[in-house]
Amino acid sequence: MNGLKTSLKVGLRILELLSRAEGHPLTVREMAVRLEQSEKYLEQLLLPLRRARIVTSVRGPHGGYLLARPAAYITLLEIVQLLQGPVTFCECPSRDCKECLSPPIWQALESCVEASMVNVSLADVLAGHTPDIPGKIALGPNWVEGGLGI
């Protein structure tokens, strides 16, 4: 959560280009020029994007990459999970993990972020839609009101 990885930033810009190309395949070379990145690096990012069926490829001359689906049907969550890794605070399975002390708290935070991101499409991101005030997790029945005071 400490900043976006470069792979995600660049990946988003790739998807931006593909989205604006609208059905016309873009070559890695074109993207490399427009994004000022090396072709090889972009290829490395396009590989998982293709395997996850977020983009499609056409091989041979006049080939290139396309968005596999309309941008409105690609969620921010799948992009992030793919290029930045899963949104996890604590992976422990048990309910009382000795390391993180309270898995439910971390799981709630994960759900908070995931539920938010699955609700935002690539089209939303490109359109610059601004989200509203966020919700936040609330403690359950065990919670003692006023425990935090000020």
Add this chain to the structure above:
Amino acid sequence: MNGLKTSLKVGLRILELLSRAEGHPLTVREMAVRLEQSEKYLEQLLLPLRRARIVTSVRGPHGGYLLARPAAYITLLEIVQLLQGPVTFCECPSRDCKECLSPPIWQALESCVEASMVNVSLADVLAGHTPDIPGKIALGPNWVEGGLGI
């Protein structure tokens, strides 16, 4: 966001010990034995905790560390920010960053997590309080309903 850092996990366990000690100073040595960690490593974590005034120290013989405040007045957010780093997705100041495409989205996610964590105290964590269903960000007035379809 890819898993909790070791420093945070161990830091939380330190705070757990101090919380249960209730005013009686604990030495680094004691904590090292009970947590099965090296004294030197714990010292390194206690340093920022003390500077942030989350713990207090007593020097000399019969010295040790104490919680600086009751656990109910220590928020999860400050612990996380201190030992894991700030909760940031994108640090760009401008509203249309070329790298992350849409700062408001990331800022909303940050706020979502921060607002949740500031609401959870160390006491809550130790008590194993389980948070409710999380809220999530919602797109603002520009949002087109049904944009995501399925």
Add this chain to the structure above:
DNA sequence: GATAATTCCTATTAAGACGATATGGATTAG
């Protein structure tokens, strides 16, 4: 005051993650 217990501080090492590059193979239009 000497001594021992303890915190305090900085430097250094070790291992892993990640950005980036390099090299070559596979596919296909013309």
Add this chain to the structure above:
DNA sequence: CTAATCCATATCGTCTTAATAGGAATTATC
């Protein structure tokens, strides 16, 4: 056939972070 293009893997270098090391400063006790 050949050139354009995607496909795949291996490798290198840098930065972050966990962990160690060594010693300085403080203070209770005798």
